[in-house]
Ligand SMILES: NC(=O)C1=CN([C@@H]2O[C@H](COP(=O)(O)OP(=O)(O)OC[C@H]3O[C@@H](n4cnc5c(N)ncnc54)[C@H](OP(=O)(O)O)[C@@H]3O)[C@@H](O)[C@H]2O)C=CC1
């Protein structure tokens with residue numbers, strides 16, 4: 001069955017959202033095979049448009065550099081053929097994953113001939129506002145399509161040309177499939193975002209990726225449910241029972257492997273009883289990777305040449321090769337610091353003491369709480385989700401990297417044969433069988 005799409009091409013945002021809603025309804029009816037074919041076709045279209053996309057990115061980068069943007073913003077914005085190929089490979093990886101739509105989560109007999117099912121279904125239309133990271137558009141669109149959702153995108157202003165070239169290629173790909181290209185739309189201005197936030201009739205979920213203040217701004221200005229992907233003030237705690245070699249390797253990876261990413265660490269917490277031995281070694285490793293260090297007074301007693309960290313440092317996401325360091329006297333003090341300054345993104349402990357690790361993992365409130373590994377693992381691809389819409393920093397699920405499962409909801413279906421509730425009330429009521437039938 002196909003729903004007729006009768007709206008003419010128009011340019012108001014409300015009409016764009018209506019078109020997206022209708023196209024998404026059709027998409028929600030497609031089979032896994034049709035959606036997977038569309039993903040393969042999108043991957044091919046992106047490959048064919050590679051030159052155009054990379055040229056558009058060069059222009060975006062030149063433009064941004066003339067406005068002297070920060071190093072971290074430039075790193076996000078810059079797209080080379082490797083990054084693009086990786087994103088395209090991600091689209092193909094999604095084909096291999098199970099369709100998140102139509103999964104029967106509960107299958108239960110309520111009474112003879114009265115059957116309850118809980119079945120996953122798409123959310124509808126997503127409004128995703130993200131930073132100036134062009135390849136995020138590819139990940140977000142492919143996740144939206146596989147999960148049966150329409151998507152209205154808005155990337156950071158520095159990446160407008162790159163996002164336009166990417167969305168153009170995706171739409172070209174979709175035009176050769178059963179999916180109406182209207183399922184994907186691209187907005188380019190902040191004014192449109194404000195309008196989008198009012199379109200609760202057509203948009204089912206807003207996903208803002210950006211600073212904490214921006215996510216809060218969105219939450220305060222819309223009736224649409226918001227799935228916040230805010231900043232990452234991530235910590236690494238090196239416990240008194242840490243293996244020093246592991247701790248150094250993890251610190252270097254978590255700070256320098258991609259310092260601009262939201263899952264890189266900003267603060268290193270070190271237990272006082274290991275600080276004398278660990279700090280000089282880790283400082284030398286970090287400094288050889290050009291990391292600028294700032295420490296509290298006790299850190300400066302061991303590393304007198306570094307700058308003193310202030311209250312502002314504990315609150316800052318540097319997104320750069322800068323690391324603040326604090327010495328603590330206990331696991332509890334480390335957890336208290338994280339609870340005060342962490343952003344509920346990703347936190348890690350290095351220790352060989354299982355009780356300390358378990359306590360840390362139980363008491364730290366964040367989307368990811370790791371033991372003896374780098375915070376940089378917070379990523380949909382690395383979790384085996386194929387890709388991610390971003391990393392949700394909110395308390396309610398979905399939390400952490402949001403992949404296909406985070407983009408569906410569910411419906412309860414009941415099929416009966418004239419059953420009425422009255423039968424199950426009063427003195428002569430019939431009992432329920434409540435028998436699970438397996439999924
Ligand atoms: N948890 C996660 O998955 C992610 C978190 N982040 C976090 O985002 C931050 C870095 O990104 P950054 O580029 O600074 O993010 P910003 O918050 O500045 O911008 C992100 C997006 O929001 C838009 N935006 C920002 N403010 C407004 C506003 N007042 N009204 C309308 N639109 C607005 C921007 O549009 P425009 O460019 O047009 O101004 C852009 O599209 C870091 O804190 C990083 O950790 C980033 C990515 C993923």
Ligand SMILES: N[C@@H](CCC(=O)OP(=O)(O)O)C(=O)O
Nearest residue numbers: 133260261262263378379380
């Ligand atoms: N999961 C991603 C980082 C998430 C993300 O997009 O963050 P950001 O670098 O702040 O735009 C990664 O590990 O590269």
